[in-house]
Amino acid sequence: MAEVRGKRVLLRDPRPADVDARLRWATVETEWQNWDAPWEGPVEELVEARVSKYAANIAASIAQPLPSPRRQLWVERIGGPLLGWVGQYHHDPEARVIHVGIDICESAYWNQGLGTEALLLWIDHLVKELDLTCVRTATWSGNHRMVRCAEKCGFVADKVHRGSREVRGERYDGLDFILNQEAVSKRREVHDETQT
C-alpha cells in the first residue's frame, strides 16, 4: 500500500469508500473541471441514468492491482475529506524525465497551501522511487492558482506557447514548467533529511 504523509495532507491509494467523493466531483463539485485542460471542452454532464454505471466503473478501477511506482495517488486532508489526486505521465526512463499533474477538486480547500504541499510530497516520492534528473508540469496562463503552485514548488517556466490555448472564448498561453537537475537534487536532499 502506498502512503505519503505530510503535515496537512496524506497521499494514498484509493479505497472502496472513495467512490462517493469521485461521484461528487463528477456531479456537484465540478468547478475544478473549468481549470484542468478546459480547452478540451465541457466534461460530459453525468446524467442520472449514468450515475450508477459510473460508480460501478470507479469501484472496479479501485479494485485493480496498482503499478509501482503509482501513476496516481489520492490527496486526503488529514482529519478531513478526500480532496483530489496527484498523477504522473510521460515518464521517460532514458531521459530520466517525468511529468506531474494535480487536481484539488474540493474548491473550498483551494488557496490554503494544500495543493503545493501535495505536489511537493508527490515529487519527493517520485524522486525517491525513480532515478530522475528532471520533473516537468504544464498549465495555461489563465490558471493563476496552478502557476503560483508550480512556482512555489520550485518550477520555472521554460516554454511559453503564445496564444496556444483557447478557453471560454479567450486566448491564453500554454506554459511548460521544469524542475531542473539541481532542483531535483534539492528535493532528494529534502526527502533524505525528513527520513533521518
Ligand SMILES: CC(C)(COP(=O)(O)OP(=O)(O)OC[C@H]1O[C@@H](n2cnc3c(N)ncnc32)[C@H](O)[C@@H]1OP(=O)(O)O)[C@@H](O)C(=O)NCCC(=O)NCCS
Ligand atoms: C491548481 C491547484 C492544484 C492549486 O492548489 P491550491 O491548494 O489551491 O494551491 P496553493 O494554495 O498551494 O497555492 C495557490 C496560490 O495561488 C494564489 N492565487 C489564487 N488566486 C490567484 C489569482 N487570481 N492570481 C494570482 N494568484 C492567485 C494563491 O494566493 C496561492 O499563492 P500564495 O500561497 O502565494 O498566496 C488547485 O487550486 C486545483 O486543483 N485547481 C483546480 C484544478 C486545476 O487547476 N488543476 C491544475 C491543472 S494544470
